[in-house]
Amino acid sequence: MTVALETRNLVKRFGAFMATNDVSLSVRQGARHALIGPNGAGKTTLINLLTGALTPSSGQVLLGGEDITNLPAHVRVGRGLSRTFQINQLFGDFTPLESMMLAIGEREGHGWRAWKPLSRDREVADEAAQLLERFRLVDTMGVPTALLPYGKQRLLEIALAIATRPRVLLLDEPAAGVPEEERHEVLSIVRELPPDVTVVLIEHDMDLVFSFADRISVLAAGSLFAEGTVEEISKDRHVKAIYLGEDA
Template sequence: MSEIVLETRHLVRRFGAFLATNDVSLKVERGARHALIGPNGAGKTTLINLLTGVLPPSEGQVFLEGEDITSMASFRRVKRGLTRTFQINQLFNEFTPLETVALAIAEREGVGHNLWRSIAGCGKVVDEAAALLARFGLASVMGERTVILPYGKQRLLEIALAFASKPRVLLLDEPAAGVPEDERHEVLQIVSDLPADVTVLLIEHDMDLVFSFANRISVLVAGAVFVEGTVAEISTDPRVKAVYLGENA
């Protein structure tokens, strides 16, 4: 029997009279590659914000590994193993990738204050950061300022930064968004090669990435779960083609 690692029950978020999330009940299995798709304005990012505690729900509950985390602060959810990336990079432009990831690791280990004194003096942290950057194809640029990196490398750095917290559940909010075509292959390959023991919930508009990555897809329309199924089921569902993939548009 599969284990549910992330779950929402009847989740609602209102902004005044506008219903951004409408009675969403969603289950994500441990180790899943679960994609959340839908047209612009469907409420995908609002749902991610509810899952991560950026927004409180108007109604409903969020569970992580069976624990009700509905009222839990965002940083505590990260410590519980729920981490996200963003549509727009949330990076320190003047830091190098090594400094960025080393700081995240140091904060995770509770030694962040020491890192500010001398990054060179935190050998174990720096070694782990360097290994993580190599895993994400960033070894050759780990000493460069983030602001001058190609955008695809910046997206990879954000995923590496999320991994520095050792997540059990990773929420990827459009990891390939804005990445030039000649840099996309590397980003998509890294996403495809994410460790199998990390559960991934992916928001993405690139359907090639979705269909090659996901083993389960939920389609969100007008804030509600419209349909859910396997890649084969979703890719051939005429209702999905009509509302999202562009047929009969």
């Protein structure tokens, strides 16, 4: 098994509070790996440690076997580790096409050209159009992002992450806040993500988790509480007790 993303004895303390407690996690290449747990379990802290937004108190983060523990976030993106956020981080005045071309230009090392007529760059424009089509955003490619339905904004954020050509993509609650009538489109796109991209999904929607993941890790109180297949986790009485609120 080739390991795409790994943590070794990862610890994060905030004063006396242990937010992440000795977490050792291994995600195989090409996996659809879900990370679940109750509120306050340490999921967001763990993602921030993986992406470089936080520095661990101790332990390691490895991407494709390479130690990236001390690398800044933008360098990790360049190495193939991208993420989305619970609340989208988009430029409201940009259109989806402009946002996509900026992301592609930055990936290719000439993001500054976004302030010039990037539409003249045929290769960038073609790739942007293809990604917008894949993520069902062609009809709104010329609309300012702030005016898009929230479901479309979530799709755009995922598309921008894919534009970086990640080896590993971290999806932080991609369906959060999306109205029910738009959720099916977002969930469909999540399930159709490229198979060569390893995906780690943080999600509270268990229907999405069970339909998407091939392996699930459960966090509780900052520690790795359980891990297994969808079937194993769905039947684990201890997981039901701490996460689903059922009597063990």
